[in-house]
Amino acid sequence: MTPNGHENLRLSLSTIADEGDIQFAVEVWRLAKLTNKMLSKIDLDEQRKYVGQLDWFNKKASDFFQRKGISFANFQAGMPFDAGMPLNPINISSFNAEDDLYIEQLLEPVILCEGKVVRRGAAILGKK
Structure with missing residues (x-):
């Protein structure tokens, strides 16, 4: 010191x-x-x-x-989408509330710092 x-x-x-x-x-x-x-x-x-x-x-x-202390959350294409995920779905307005959705393409990752979300990701969703 x-x-x-x-x-x-x-x-x-x-x-x-x-x-x-x-x-x-x-x-x-x-x-x-x-x-x-x-x-x-x-x-x-x-x-x-x-x-x-x-x-x-x-x-x-x-x-x-x-x-x-930075890491990436493990969200991948094909995973079921849940509204509580730290993702901004850019095409959410194309679907109804009762639609069964999945992550079609991840455009930006979810970034964690010491286990806490510091940046939400972005995704395109698809309908099952």
């Missing part, structure tokens, strides 16, 4: 997620989604060239998010 106490302050601030960290998490999620989609469209030999680099990036991002 330094005589003026700045080291302790710096350490405690570095573990607090701010809005920039949360926005970064959304962008990393989007990049991962896009990259996986692109990788699925190329042949296996080409995929092998990029998987190691992608794994390294994902590990570094995961370590950063873990230090900040």
